[in-house]
Amino acid sequence: MLLRICVAVIGGICVGFGARWGKGCISGTSQLVISSWLAVILFFAGGIIVAMLLYRV
Amino acid sequence: MTTILANQSGKQYAYGLLIGFAFGFLLQKSGVCDYDVIMRQLLLEDFTVIKVILTAIITGMLGIYAMRDAGWVQLHKKSGSLGATLPGPLIFGVGFALLGYCPGTSVGAVGHGALDALVSGVIGIMIGAALYAAVYPKLERNVLHIAEFGNKTLIDVLGIGNAWLVIVPVVVVMIGFLFVLENLEW
Numbered sequence: 001m002l003l004r005i006c007v008a009v010i011g012g013i014c015v016g017f018g019a020r021w022g023k024g025c026i027s028g029t030s031q032l033v034i035s036s037w038l039a040v041i042l043f044f045a046g047g048i049i050v051a052m053l054l055y056r057v
Numbered sequence: 058m059t060t061i062l063a064n065q066s067g068k069q070y071a072y073g074l075l076i077g078f079a080f081g082f083l084l085q086k087s088g089v090c091d092y093d094v095i096m097r098q099l100l101l102e103d104f105t106v107i108k109v110i111l112t113a114i115i116t117g118m119l120g121i122y123a124m125r126d127a128g129w130v131q132l133h134k135k136s137g138s139l140g141a142t143l144p145g146p147l148i149f150g151v152g153f154a155l156l157g158y159c160p161g162t163s164v165g166a167v168g169h170g171a172l173d174a175l176v177s178g179v180i181g182i183m184i185g186a187a188l189y190a191a192v193y194p195k196l197e198r199n200v201l202h203i204a205e206f207g208n209k210t211l212i213d214v215l216g217i218g219n220a221w222l223v224i225v226p227v228v229v230v231m232i233g234f235l236f237v238l239e240n241l242e243w
Contacts, residue, residue: 004173005173008156008173008177008181009176009181009184010155011151011153011181012178012179012185013182013185013188014148014149014152015159015178016183016186016188016189017148017152018148018152020185020186020189020190021149021196022142022146022149024135027117028133028134028135029118030118031118031210032118033208034206034214035206036135036137039142040110042143043146043149047154048154050155052099052100056100
């Protein structure tokens with residue numbers, strides 16, 4: 001439980017930090033903005049890699 | 058229409074609240090506020106999140122460009138650079154997997170009483186955003202402007218005058234992809 005909270009707080013900080021660094025949410029995808037699509041692909045890439053490392057390795 | 062709305066802050070709050078209710082309700086109803094659904098997506102075991110995002114992009118794209126053609130709204134395109142668009146989303150993605158929520162779904166999950174989404178999600182995200190603000194001047198000087206590529210859309214890049222000649226094929230491809238996801242057995 002404590003581990004979950006610690007990991008999740010680090011995760012939350014990364015989400016906030018990364019969201020600001022990457023200039024926001026994925027709503028730009030609806031306007032077909034290239035940078036927004038690149039951002040979505042990268043954010044899933046990062047998420048999938050870490051999730052696989054956490055639960056599958 | 059939206060410019061008129063932006064000048065009437067009372068009305069704007071009312072519309073915002075109404076749309077916020079609908080957004081939260083549908084986000085919750087679609088199941089993407091659930092930690093397990095999000096983690097199973099990142100482990101490629103359940104594709105609910107991708108399906109919801111793609112459906113939202115399709116309706117959003119058709120709606121935004123239709124409203125733009127009607128003169129109701131303007132596009133709000135953000136420019137990108139490798140210095141911003143590469144590391145930012147990757148850090149976000151790492152956090153996404155550790156936390157199990159993105160900012161929107163964190164707030165949605167607080168709605169059904171998920172304490173991890175409140176303590177780690179909402180508060181953690183605010184701490185992260187504050188830390189970013191603290192290092193922003195340094196990043197702005199040294200990193201954010203590396204390899205800027207502007208706010209071009211796919212339509213601009215292809216050089217096609219009529220946006221719908223790009224939108225319609227993109228929508229068709231996305232619907233095809235959704236159809237494949239829906240019928241694939243994993």
